[in-house]
Amino acid sequence: MFLGARGGACREQAKKAEACRGLAGPVRSSFRGRKEPLECQDMVVQNALYTGDLEQVQRHFSERAEVNLTILAKSHDDLRWTSHKWGLWSLTYKEELTTPLHITASRGFVDCLRHLLLRGADVDLAPGGQTALHVACTAAQADCARLLLSFGADPEAVSEDGWKPLHLCQSPESLQCARLLLCHGATVNSPTEEEEDTPLHRAARLGLVEHVRLLLSYGASLEARNGEGQSPLNAACAQSHPAQAMEDYFKVCQQLVAAGAQVNSTDHDRQRPLHQACKNANPRVVELLLAHGANVNIMSYSGNMAMHNILQAAAYKTDHQPEQAVRDLLNHGAVRIWPGALLKVLRHCCASPRTIEALLNSYEHVRVTEEWADAVPAELVQMHPRFFQSLFALGQRPRSLKHLARCALRSCLEGNILRALPELGLPPPLQQFLLLRFEDVLY
Known part of the structure; x- marks a missing residue:
């Protein structure tokens, strides 16, 4: 045989x-x-x-x-192409x-x-x-x-592709395999040959909460860099993921930050975790990074700040609730969009009305013209009639006194609103109004 x-x-x-x-x-x-x-x-x-x-x-x-x-x-x-006699090629398994x-x-x-x-x-x-x-x-x-x-x-053992068994523990069900490997002497910080990913890079990128906890307990390096210059925190924030996985990625980043990961670490393109979290529209990760000192207005090599990235993602990641990230960035002192560009932002982000609401509520006055009504598809107006009707009405009337008072106070605090708010003694509803609470209407 x-x-x-x-x-x-x-x-x-x-x-x-x-x-x-x-x-x-x-x-x-x-x-x-x-x-x-x-x-x-x-x-x-x-x-x-x-x-x-x-x-x-x-x-x-x-x-x-x-x-x-x-x-x-x-x-x-x-399937792959293979060559045969007489120079012929065929598609075979x-x-x-x-x-x-x-x-x-x-x-x-x-x-x-x-x-x-x-x-x-x-x-x-x-x-x-x-x-x-x-x-x-x-x-x-x-x-x-x-x-x-x-x-x-x-x-x-190193595979032909330069991976060790620990690198291949890539599912929640493989946690026990990872634990066994580490108990038998697997190196926790060993990189893959081509990508130079450590096991912690892999686990963070895949949103494996328990794997990250295990690897950290064995001393995995928080600042090891892979071939793209990413730390594990960069890798976690850079990975696109569906809305149902946002909580897992938040928990991964929470563990990394709590263990001491640098929230302003950069990759080879000068992308920081905050840039990447905004690009992937994970508002809880954005909030976490901002709370731990992430620089809200620094640019990447492409010239984008975090606000640019979240606005670019808002149109096609509405189920991620991008408006929450926009609001958090504004409350942490993000530079506002140039007023002349707001019509362009409306065209791109109108599928996320609350994103538009947060942006417009950070300005005292916005010049709304007939072009604004033409920029929003009719089906969206029908889905959110109260909000868009209040938006288009801003072309005929000024903003409310309450809104103008909010803008005046935010302007005086100059990006320090979160630190100053506890000292103001305002009632909770007024505090939330000051922090751009969503009301689905513009006054």
């Missing part, structure tokens, strides 16, 4: 050789304990492994030579090399995996570029990872 990598038949299995055929060339492996593996394309053997049929696995894999065979698998999610150990470890078949290991399977064999421990961690199979480590699997 099994043939050698260079075509030599195993004497013990000669009668079954016609069931499999050898693959051209030796299998690559840069890991310790390298052996020339056997190679197999027998679907009966593969089915036993992929279904976790212990009885069949015990039947087919009884000797060391058999348990270390290499299996050719096709990745049906990855990518072929991958794997082993019985990899298959069983990635699918959580612990009993099959144990049988293979007891029969002498090479625990660090990596014909496809990854060890079985890599694939177990990728699949979050903690029991398999524990078994592999108990048989001496190297927690520091």
Whole structure:
């Protein structure tokens, strides 16, 4: 059933050789304990492994030579062009090399995996570029990872792509795998070869709250920089995420900041966490960074300040409630938009009326013309009639005395309103009005 990598038949299995055929060339492996593996394309053997049929696995894999065979698998999610004789090219499925150990470890078949290991399977064999421990961690199979480590699997093995098993703990379910790796000596600050991401970069970018907590408890570096110059806090803030993941990213950033991460750290493009959090419209992260001293008006290399980024994102991230970030920036002294550009902002941000409300309530007077009514689609006016009617009416009447008093007081405080507010002795409703409370109407 099994043939050698260079075509030599195993004497013990000669009668079954016609069931499999050898693959051209030796299998690559840069890991310790390298052996020339056997190679197999027998679907009966593969089915036993992929279904976790212990009885069949015990039947087919009884000797060391058999348990270390290499299996050719096709990745049906990855098509590629391949060349053939006469210079023709065709689109085929990518072929991958794997082993019985990899298959069983990635699918959580612990009993099959144990049988293979007891029969002498090479625990660090990596014909496809990854060890079985890599694939177990990728699949979050903690029991398999524990078994592999108990048989001496190297927690520091580097894949063909330059990743260690700890870098591949990339799902909430892989937390126990990460814990096992660290307990067995995995390096907490080891970077990937190309991206130079540490495990903390990976966990922060993916919004893995418990992974971040675990890595910090093992001394993960808060200021390690990857190939883009990002710290883990930069990486977390720079990652785009849906509205339902905002709380996880907030908790990740909260942990990093509480541990001492620099809130004004910059990447190679001089992007700071606040720039990136605004670009991704996460208002709770914006509030967190501002409360810990993030510079509200500093520019990136592109010339954008945080306010520019949140206004650019507001139109297509309305479910993130970008208006809250706009309000927080204004209350922390963000430079206001040039009044002549407000019509352009209205055209872009009219899908988020509260964003427009916060901006306009930071000015004493705004020159509203007929162009403003033309800038808002009719369907949006129908969805928010009270707000837009009050907006368009500003072209015929002045702002209310209460609003003018608010603007006068905010102007006197010059960006120090949050520090001064507790000393003013104002009742809570008036404090909230001063801080640009949303009312869905303009007075």
